[in-house]
Amino acid sequence: MATTTTLKATDTREHQPAVWTRWLDLSDRALAVLLLAPAGLLLALIIVYPVCRLIYTSFLNLSLTSGLPAEFAGLENYRLMIDDPVFWETTWNTILITLITVPGALLLGLALALLANLPFRTQWPVRLSLLIPWALPLSFAGLIFAWFFHSEYGVVNDVLNRLGFEGIIWFNSPDWAFAAICLTIIWKTSSFMALIILAGLQTIPRSLYEAADVDGAGRLRQFFEITLPLLKPSIVVALIFRTITALQTFDIPYMMTGGGPGTSTATLAMYIHQNTVSFLDLGYGSALAVVMFALSMCVTAVYLRMIRTKE
Amino acid sequence: MSTTTVPGSASFLSGKPLRVIAAGILLVNGMFPALWILFTSLKTEAELTAKPITWIPHAPTVQNYVQAFSDQPLHIFLFNSFMVALLSTALTLFVAVLAAYALARLNLTYRGLILSLIIAVSTFPLVTLLVPLFEIMRALNLLNSWTALILPYTVLSLPVCTLMLVSFFEGIPRDLENAAMIDGCTRMGALFKVVVPLCAPGVFTAGILAFVNAWDEFLLALSFNSNPSLRTLPVGIQLYQGEFAFPWPVISAALVAGIVPVAILIVIFQERVVSGLTAGGIKG
Amino acid sequence: ETALNIYISSQHQPDVWRKALDKYEAANPDVKVKIETGGNTSEAQAQYLNTVMSAKDTSLDVLILDVIRPAQFAAAGWTSDFPGKDMSSYLPAYAGANTVDGKVIALPAFADSQFLYYRKDLLEKYGIEPPKTWDELKVAAKKIAEGEGNADLQGLSFQGKAIEGAVCTFLLPYWSQGKTLTDNGRLTFDRDAAIKSLSLWKAFADEGVAKKNIAEVGTDDTRKEFQAGNVIFAVNWSYAWAQAQGKDSAVAGKVGVARLPAMTGGEQATCLGGWEWGVSAYSQHQDEAKKLVEYLSSEEVSKFMAINGSLLPTYAGLYQDAEVTKSAPWFADALQVVETAKPRPVTPRYNEVSEVIRTTVNAVLAGVTTPEDGADQIGARLKRILR
Amino acid sequence: MAGVSLRALDKSYGALRIVKGIDLEIADGEFVVFVGPSGCGKSTTLRMVAGLEAITGGEVRIGDRVVNRLAPRERDIAMVFQDYALYPHKTVRENMGFSLKVRGISAGEAAVRVDEAANMLGISHLLDRRPGQLSGGQRQRVAMGRAIVRRPQVFLFDEPLSNLDAKLRGQVRTEIKKLHQAIGTTIIYVTHDQVEAMTLADRIVILRGGEIEQVGTPDEVYNRPASVFVGGFVGSPAMNFAKARADGGHLVFANGDRLPLSAIQVPAVDGREFVVGIRPEHFTANASEVALTCHVQVVEPLGSDTLVHFAVGNETLTARMPPETRVKAGETLKIGVDPAKIHLFDAATERAVH
Amino acid sequence: MAGVSLRALDKSYGALRIVKGIDLEIADGEFVVFVGPSGCGKSTTLRMVAGLEAITGGEVRIGDRVVNRLAPRERDIAMVFQDYALYPHKTVRENMGFSLKVRGISAGEAAVRVDEAANMLGISHLLDRRPGQLSGGQRQRVAMGRAIVRRPQVFLFDEPLSNLDAKLRGQVRTEIKKLHQAIGTTIIYVTHDQVEAMTLADRIVILRGGEIEQVGTPDEVYNRPASVFVGGFVGSPAMNFAKARADGGHLVFANGDRLPLSAIQVPAVDGREFVVGIRPEHFTANASEVALTCHVQVVEPLGSDTLVHFAVGNETLTARMPPETRVKAGETLKIGVDPAKIHLFDAATERAVH
Numbered sequence A: 001m002a003t004t005t006t007l008k009a010t011d012t013r014e015h016q017p018a019v020w021t022r023w024l025d026l027s028d029r030a031l032a033v034l035l036l037a038p039a040g041l042l043l044a045l046i047i048v049y050p051v052c053r054l055i056y057t058s059f060l061n062l063s064l065t066s067g068l069p070a071e072f073a074g075l076e077n078y079r080l081m082i083d084d085p086v087f088w089e090t091t092w093n094t095i096l097i098t099l100i101t102v103p104g105a106l107l108l109g110l111a112l113a114l115l116a117n118l119p120f121r122t123q124w125p126v127r128l129s130l131l132i133p134w135a136l137p138l139s140f141a142g143l144i145f146a147w148f149f150h151s152e153y154g155v156v157n158d159v160l161n162r163l164g165f166e167g168i169i170w171f172n173s174p175d176w177a178f179a180a181i182c183l184t185i186i187w188k189t190s191s192f193m194a195l196i197i198l199a200g201l202q203t204i205p206r207s208l209y210e211a212a213d214v215d216g217a218g219r220l221r222q223f224f225e226i227t228l229p230l231l232k233p234s235i236v237v238a239l240i241f242r243t244i245t246a247l248q249t250f251d252i253p254y255m256m257t258g259g260g261p262g263t264s265t266a267t268l269a270m271y272i273h274q275n276t277v278s279f280l281d282l283g284y285g286s287a288l289a290v291v292m293f294a295l296s297m298c299v300t301a302v303y304l305r306m307i308r309t310k311e
Numbered sequence B: 001m002s003t004t005t006v007p008g009s010a011s012f013l014s015g016k017p018l019r020v021i022a023a024g025i026l027l028v029n030g031m032f033p034a035l036w037i038l039f040t041s042l043k044t045e046a047e048l049t050a051k052p053i054t055w056i057p058h059a060p061t062v063q064n065y066v067q068a069f070s071d072q073p074l075h076i077f078l079f080n081s082f083m084v085a086l087l088s089t090a091l092t093l094f095v096a097v098l099a100a101y102a103l104a105r106l107n108l109t110y111r112g113l114i115l116s117l118i119i120a121v122s123t124f125p126l127v128t129l130l131v132p133l134f135e136i137m138r139a140l141n142l143l144n145s146w147t148a149l150i151l152p153y154t155v156l157s158l159p160v161c162t163l164m165l166v167s168f169f170e171g172i173p174r175d176l177e178n179a180a181m182i183d184g185c186t187r188m189g190a191l192f193k194v195v196v197p198l199c200a201p202g203v204f205t206a207g208i209l210a211f212v213n214a215w216d217e218f219l220l221a222l223s224f225n226s227n228p229s230l231r232t233l234p235v236g237i238q239l240y241q242g243e244f245a246f247p248w249p250v251i252s253a254a255l256v257a258g259i260v261p262v263a264i265l266i267v268i269f270q271e272r273v274v275s276g277l278t279a280g281g282i283k284g
Numbered sequence C: 001e002t003a004l005n006i007y008i009s010s011q012h013q014p015d016v017w018r019k020a021l022d023k024y025e026a027a028n029p030d031v032k033v034k035i036e037t038g039g040n041t042s043e044a045q046a047q048y049l050n051t052v053m054s055a056k057d058t059s060l061d062v063l064i065l066d067v068i069r070p071a072q073f074a075a076a077g078w079t080s081d082f083p084g085k086d087m088s089s090y091l092p093a094y095a096g097a098n099t100v101d102g103k104v105i106a107l108p109a110f111a112d113s114q115f116l117y118y119r120k121d122l123l124e125k126y127g128i129e130p131p132k133t134w135d136e137l138k139v140a141a142k143k144i145a146e147g148e149g150n151a152d153l154q155g156l157s158f159q160g161k162a163i164e165g166a167v168c169t170f171l172l173p174y175w176s177q178g179k180t181l182t183d184n185g186r187l188t189f190d191r192d193a194a195i196k197s198l199s200l201w202k203a204f205a206d207e208g209v210a211k212k213n214i215a216e217v218g219t220d221d222t223r224k225e226f227q228a229g230n231v232i233f234a235v236n237w238s239y240a241w242a243q244a245q246g247k248d249s250a251v252a253g254k255v256g257v258a259r260l261p262a263m264t265g266g267e268q269a270t271c272l273g274g275w276e277w278g279v280s281a282y283s284q285h286q287d288e289a290k291k292l293v294e295y296l297s298s299e300e301v302s303k304f305m306a307i308n309g310s311l312l313p314t315y316a317g318l319y320q321d322a323e324v325t326k327s328a329p330w331f332a333d334a335l336q337v338v339e340t341a342k343p344r345p346v347t348p349r350y351n352e353v354s355e356v357i358r359t360t361v362n363a364v365l366a367g368v369t370t371p372e373d374g375a376d377q378i379g380a381r382l383k384r385i386l387r
Numbered sequence D, E: 001m002a003g004v005s006l007r008a009l010d011k012s013y014g015a016l017r018i019v020k021g022i023d024l025e026i027a028d029g030e031f032v033v034f035v036g037p038s039g040c041g042k043s044t045t046l047r048m049v050a051g052l053e054a055i056t057g058g059e060v061r062i063g064d065r066v067v068n069r070l071a072p073r074e075r076d077i078a079m080v081f082q083d084y085a086l087y088p089h090k091t092v093r094e095n096m097g098f099s100l101k102v103r104g105i106s107a108g109e110a111a112v113r114v115d116e117a118a119n120m121l122g123i124s125h126l127l128d129r130r131p132g133q134l135s136g137g138q139r140q141r142v143a144m145g146r147a148i149v150r151r152p153q154v155f156l157f158d159e160p161l162s163n164l165d166a167k168l169r170g171q172v173r174t175e176i177k178k179l180h181q182a183i184g185t186t187i188i189y190v191t192h193d194q195v196e197a198m199t200l201a202d203r204i205v206i207l208r209g210g211e212i213e214q215v216g217t218p219d220e221v222y223n224r225p226a227s228v229f230v231g232g233f234v235g236s237p238a239m240n241f242a243k244a245r246a247d248g249g250h251l252v253f254a255n256g257d258r259l260p261l262s263a264i265q266v267p268a269v270d271g272r273e274f275v276v277g278i279r280p281e282h283f284t285a286n287a288s289e290v291a292l293t294c295h296v297q298v299v300e301p302l303g304s305d306t307l308v309h310f311a312v313g314n315e316t317l318t319a320r321m322p323p324e325t326r327v328k329a330g331e332t333l334k335i336g337v338d339p340a341k342i343h344l345f346d347a348a349t350e351r352a353v354h
């Protein structure tokens, strides 16, 4: 154990921090400005100008197929939306997809994260299977699942048949098509949720579970009383971005059904894409985008309030 | 943190059977589609339309891979994707770490507002910003360069990474950072030498998110880099199809070739992220 | 020295075009042409060009355009026209497809159209001639299916998915009744013809001649199934030929092509495809670019591409050309088909027209809408678009 | 309530054997205090009893059940953790009430018990704060409170008072004693504080490197230490040790000072080597006939006592003297020893000689 | 090296004022110990000196610089945190060497210093472990080691020894004292341990609710406590207090026992109310003429001493008696008091009366 070594009395002045690093000890405010600057600059460069252009365009009557020059149209584009049934249908579809897939992905993601957090001896297959769905490019995920749900060559119907059920012609019915899309989205995005939640799970100290165990809390109780509250920040982050991306749902329905049958599975983002890229009606497309942005902002605001009440 | 073996509560309910079931669920959920693509890539087109459908290829062939690599310069696509994703991930993490630290630790007055702004940015669908972005890239003379993709990809992942890191940084006891500052670190030193390593699982996750976001992106890559030698994988894979033809087996082979590097990367990195690091540092 | 940038979609064999361009460069030493390739599908290509052209980018001089796009590009002011260009030497349908408001917007690059592919062996086995009408086809299909007793053998495969091909699906019987959709950009929609057209297809599915899931069948699905030997008759574009005769094909040597059938009492019609050459309005070398386009759409190049790239020529005469038929013997049969091909409506808002038709066709085939409602919807929505 | 018994209890981390076959029977209602040097395995043993650490070998019984494979919550124990392990997202009240809520005790009853415990620990005014807003000592008291609101079969306390000031510690100690007397629950208590160990324990267990060195009542452990280690470990300031050799009925120290062996009643062959243990309080200033010659090195006035550190030969000894003692560093003087209070250990085995 | 001075130092959390205008001059090389009840603001004050907590009011000087606005690293201090704050991802060696590495000290030199400190603290064998694999006391020693490998201008120690056993604590305490004597660095030290406070301090600062109650040498604080609070806080077991009234040259206790005022040399008007403070060690078993009648309630043998808790009227007092004392709970007896050792406080102000 302790031996009696005495520290030598060397009274050399210690190396002081070099003078040139003084600026690193800025006041909080100056430091904050400095730290936020790169993010701010990037966002300004890549987003602010384009967005201003977008908002400006939304007030123009600018359809490249009309052959007419752009002219200021005030709120005309926004007014048009009101009696555009496709706008309402796609918006409704978008909201429905959001309402179904966000909680769905959250639950599946949470479950996957909890499973993946079990003490496996070899970790990598678990991590890998958690990440693969996320690493599959979105557009191809749509194609692959369209194929899975194919009524003849799809593996889903194959499994159904093997289990003794009749195969379903998924894309012949709006409801089944919608279901197939939602399932695909949930599968694809749950790994994003799981990833964020898993990272959150790993920062919860084990000693808290020990304390709860001694306190008599069972697994379920521990989950609700410790895991979930401590995961809240991670979950909110995941939810915010999942919701925003859900509102922007595009690739998967685009690839799986192209919005069909009819327009029954088309989303707002698809409609925007159609108007801007396909119909070249930039004015109207921009107005739609602005509406979608407003929608996302509302949702974000709600979530942010959730974060704030935490403090 | 219960990644090491098994004391206390962990040992009783997460016994072997549960772990086996869990592993099964995870593997099927995650791997099935990937495996399906792998199997497809080994099938001939004829087998694809055979009925009833086959799961495991009857006569596996590597022909599709040969074709995938000979029809298009797949290795160039892979290299471009990899570099662009890697660089933009590095940039994203750097910028996000700085911003997240400011938001998590500096008691800013407008914290809520800044957070909202950062999130607001990600609520614009990229499609709608394509043309102005193209103009910016052209003005900066960046068209047909990695940078043209790295910058927007960084912005694409920045909000989610920042927000995530904020919540992680808030979970690190301030005293650890304090100790580092007493030990002679600047705030930034404390951030990079203590806080960031301690948040490794979070930083890793953020990195994966950024990487995959960049790895997957199609639209910008298609629009900004028309030079064939700068094409990324998602754009490249589209080239296997014709106006009408969609050769699934070859495309599957290309997809497999695209997934494998990411998978390897994940496997390598996850070994490095030792979880459970925050144990024992602090009383409380 | 002028450097021209020419945009080709990479599915269109840029390496073969390169050879044609090399010749041009040899003949015009002061011009250097660079090929730029982009997204493969018509859609990816449109996506790319939309971005570049919206940004008024000057980097592209010559563009290859899907046959449905010239009107749209002209309206957006993205292309320069060819004043006074005489289009009569081309296949007649291309004059219509490339002329908007009397202005020639683009010149044909190569031709394409939909054909009726059929199983020569089966038809011979049952002693059936290629059908001239859809009704005949139905009868023939049923007869063969019964005879073969193969549950997997479909009578007819066509495109019911909500893709561009579905527009042609709709137009084939519609045109066959002698009706047009637009005339000089004005709507000439005929509700009854539309109902008949939609009912025809729906009946195929309902009667089991086509698959129940026809609403999820895309162009390449048709090809694959035909190639796998699961289909007696198929509606498809020319690209399917080479593959159906390829070594992976189960039907190599058993394939015949014919004109698409007509409605009973109507005339046979088919859908025109193919691609066109346009000159970017933002090009800084207008004259050189136009000169290049003239060359690229010349008979010489058309023949070169037919021989070396198996692309259908845009000049009627080339279909009988000995050199051409030597390398692609089936072109001899193709002429009669291509000659009856009609262009889809030429309007700047074609994309919207297309969207309306294809989603409706898809909805009708999926059983979500009746043919009558579908026709009404098409009528109403087209009216709004083309007002 | 129930007793606890440890049988051949073993714990290894990989190749590192931390706890080496501990055997101990703790009677129902007994108050057992574990002491031992830092890192000797006290917390580990406690955690094995609690079920938080997998048992490598041996068995733990609580009452008449072998609990080796039971989950902590099935063992009906309460524990104060050395590092507190408070729930950061719960208020102090919620932290303390959690176990009651979990066990389905009515909110009213729970509130009463929490208030009672908070009162006793002097943290009533902190009930609505979160752990992050508390000082070290306050956190420790919350951890303590969380354990005592329960009425388990066994209490496990891991240094529950180490961050408290002397006054508060005295108070809480008294409260714990009262609590034990009132409800008679079995308690296993780890501490480094001599006073706590001596006053609270029915029996003290001295651990050393994962093994039990001695088990006994406080009196036994203090007055009849089984080994040099125990002698040196129990008591503050620690017992002094000096080498000596038996020689002609006397113990002869290195500096030549002699102590008559007769007074110690230990028969010793001449030449046998001993370690002589003398507690600091058994030195006296007035040098009687039995005395050591010593050089004063450091004098530490503690207020209530004065510690005099002095050298005998090249060994440093410490004497506890009355506060009014006026000796100075550097002096040489004779310090008296009561031969009856001397402990003798065999120099080779370091075990006590009786 | 440098002194530290605190001028009107203030700290509030929102409306909660935690530190209330502390004024203190600490000379260069002085060893100052802060004591005070849990939650009184000791850690907070230390953290303000370190620059870890924003200063709400007043100023801190180190040497002749006002450091209010300097970053911690520029203040050239080392600190041991109450909650250790070890870097969980670094080994013990890296934890200890980190500050040296950051300050650009060569690896060789750093290794020497780390080994030296580890040796002194008895943790040489743990250098390659991570904090998660250490026991509580081991972690505390690592935290201690991390501070002392540096040679800063000022050391700040926040209860650095609270998790160590008595023996080790004594050793490390001695080492700290030696360290201080050798290098003479200014030290501010927070502790709850009486012995540490008394033996280490040049001056002791007693804090109470964010204010300084008394500053003085250990001797002053122990023998001339300025108030009931200080008297009760310093010393273990704590000073006893009993109410008494001056009456005819005597102090009359509640139970009627009388003490001659003459011995105390305090002039007192009849009827004045006092709080009488008597330290446990100033009671004697043999009842002289000055004695209190008392009922023994609890007897606690500590080994080195025996604590006798007894009631005088309805107040409970504690006497420290020699271990051989044989009194039993329930007895009534007379316990002598040395009147010269008595402390008198005004009953109303609770300040000492001289």
Ligand SMILES: Nc1ncnc2c1ncn2[C@@H]1O[C@H](COP(=O)(O)OP(=O)(O)OP(=O)(O)O)[C@@H](O)[C@H]1O
Residues within 6 Å of the ligand: D132, D133, D134, D135, D136, D137, D138, D163, E013, E016, E018, E036, E037, E038, E039, E040, E041, E042, E043, E044, E045, E082
């Ligand atoms: N963030 C905070 N918000 C509100 N009150 C706080 C906060 N942090 C500390 N306090 C309070 O400030 C007071 C002083 O705390 P400090 O840690 O300085 O006490 P201390 O004297 O070190 O006590 P101990 O001896 O228990 O460690 C305590 O009452 C504590 O509850």
Ligand SMILES: Nc1ncnc2c1ncn2[C@@H]1O[C@H](COP(=O)(O)OP(=O)(O)OP(=O)(O)O)[C@@H](O)[C@H]1O
Residues within 6 Å of the ligand: D013, D016, D018, D036, D037, D038, D039, D040, D041, D042, D043, D044, D045, D082, E132, E133, E134, E135, E136, E137, E138, E163
């Ligand atoms: N995960 C681990 N891996 C390896 N050794 C460990 C681990 N955890 C603890 N130890 C070691 O086990 C020994 C016993 O630890 P334990 O916590 O039981 O000590 P303790 O007696 O409670 O000490 P203290 O009084 O300092 O709290 C220590 O030496 C410690 O270093």
Ligand SMILES: [Mg+2]
Residues within 6 Å of the ligand: D042, D043, D044, D082, D158, E135, E136, E137
């Ligand atoms: Mg311990």
Ligand SMILES: [Mg+2]
Residues within 6 Å of the ligand: D135, D136, D137, E042, E043, E044, E082, E158
């Ligand atoms: Mg403190």
